[in-house]
Amino acid sequence: EIVLTQFPGTLSLSPGERATLSCRASQSVSTNYLAWYQQKPGQAPRFLIYGASSRATGIPDRFTGSGSGTDFTLTITRLQPEDFAVYYCQQYGSSPLTFGGGTKVEL
Amino acid sequence: QVQLQESGPGLVKSSETLSLTCSVSGDSISSYYWGWIRQPPGKGLEWIGYIYYSGSTNYNPSLKSRVTILQDTSKNQFSLKLNSVTAADTAVYYCARGPYCSSARCDEPHPNFNLWGQGTLVTASS
Numbered sequence: 001e002i003v004l005t006q007f008p009g010t011l012s013l014s015p016g017e018r019a020t021l022s023c024r025a026s027q028s029v030s031t032n033y034l035a036w037y038q039q040k041p042g043q044a045p046r047f048l049i050y051g052a053s054s055r056a057t058g059i060p061d062r063f064t065g066s067g068s069g070t071d072f073t074l075t076i077t078r079l080q081p082e083d084f085a086v087y088y089c090q091q092y093g094s095s096p097l098t099f100g101g102g103t104k105v106e107l
Numbered sequence: 108q109v110q111l112q113e114s115g116p117g118l119v120k121s122s123e124t125l126s127l128t129c130s131v132s133g134d135s136i137s138s139y140y141w142g143w144i145r146q147p148p149g150k151g152l153e154w155i156g157y158i159y160y161s162g163s164t165n166y167n168p169s170l171k172s173r174v175t176i177l178q179d180t181s182k183n184q185f186s187l188k189l190n191s192v193t194a195a196d197t198a199v200y201y202c203a204r205g206p207y208c209s210s211a212r213c214d215e216p217h218p219n220f221n222l223w224g225q226g227t228l229v230t231a232s233s
Contacts, residue, residue, distance in 0.1 A: 037152075044224065047220065050221070088152055096154060096167045
């Protein structure tokens, strides 16, 4: 099983700042099958990034995914008020599918 | 517009079976991956399992002995059964759609989840 570790656990930032979120895998993620999700309180997760770096339909270009192998990053440039949320990574290169523990981006 | 809606009892007695249905509108469940994910209160996401075109399934080994996912193409629904529940199974349960997968091809070997239902809280209690 691939264990995904996200850090930091919490990121305290202000609107307009840049957020850098990390996701580290315990072993290489096949073909960079790594996704990112955003979740706000009381809501279902929202699909942001797939294939480590491809934005899902309708996702603003301030969200950028990067990385390969075992180290992946989600960067949010110019934080907007609606971006304050919890972010999860998920690997889908091998079974069992696994999620990271999440990073909370707070004001 | 594709929509997913979970339904089922919000309270299940310990040792009994949790049963949920995901109704899909705007898309055929004969294509795509369809999955179940859960989230205990205040905690992270846990993949439960998924089903795809021919009714083939893949389950999380940590739950495999207790989980069954089935599809009903006539109703365009898929379902989750989790038996012998305990308090540790208390969670918000989400159904979700993955990438395209049919008898002709699957876009990915396993799914990410690009569209989610709103989720339903299931409490397992004695």
